[in-house]
Amino acid sequence: MALALRDYEVFRGDPEALPPAMLQCFQTLSPQPQVLRVAKLQEQIIGCYAMSMPSGGSSDYRLAMVSVVEEFRRNGVGRWLVGHAIGVAESRGGRELLASLPGPEAFFRGLGFAGGSGQFRFAMIPE
Ligand SMILES: CC(C)(COP(=O)(O)OP(=O)(O)OC[C@H]1O[C@@H](n2cnc3c(N)ncnc32)[C@H](O)[C@@H]1OP(=O)(O)O)[C@@H](O)C(=O)NCCC(=O)NCCS
Numbered sequence: 001m002a003l004a005l006r007d008y009e010v011f012r013g014d015p016e017a018l019p020p021a022m023l024q025c026f027q028t029l030s031p032q033p034q035v036l037r038v039a040k041l042q043e044q045i046i047g048c049y050a051m052s053m054p055s056g057g058s059s060d061y062r063l064a065m066v067s068v069v070e071e072f073r074r075n076g077v078g079r080w081l082v083g084h085a086i087g088v089a090e091s092r093g094g095r096e097l098l099a100s101l102p103g104p105e106a107f108f109r110g111l112g113f114a115g116g117s118g119q120f121r122f123a124m125i126p127e
Pocket of ligand 1: 064065066067068069072073074075076077078079080101102103104106107108110
């Protein structure tokens, strides 16, 4: 299904409203990320991301999860969600966004993340 940017919007998410597969993934995250945002196509959640804020002396923003419902993949929704996470982190003074996620590598590298093998890093202020 072809989607345009205006077809969906991003909202604060309630974990209990996530589709089962996303909820299951979200519930494995520990500690529970403070930021959960969902992309909605009308009333349907078609994607989400979760991000942890800096805590305990760490200055790291961490993308803990990004997921798009299978039938809506390859429409730019994942790219848009990660761009949103970068914007939220940057607006709060973050200097980089870490993603210890299994990939796909081409997705993260295409978004400007450095690294690989499940350890990606996006620098807000290029060195
Ligand atoms: C990874 C994921 C979030 C990408 O979401 P998406 O909405 O399909 O991604 P986009 O359409 O924004 O893709 C942007 C670009 O990333 C790359 N890309 C996306 N998925 C890819 C894949 N599976 N393999 C290789 N490259 C990929 C492509 O270059 C793509 O651009 P193109 O479609 O013009 O070729 C989605 O595939 C997903 O939910 N996967 C399952 C969960 C997962 O693995 N999450 C990552 C760790 S939590």
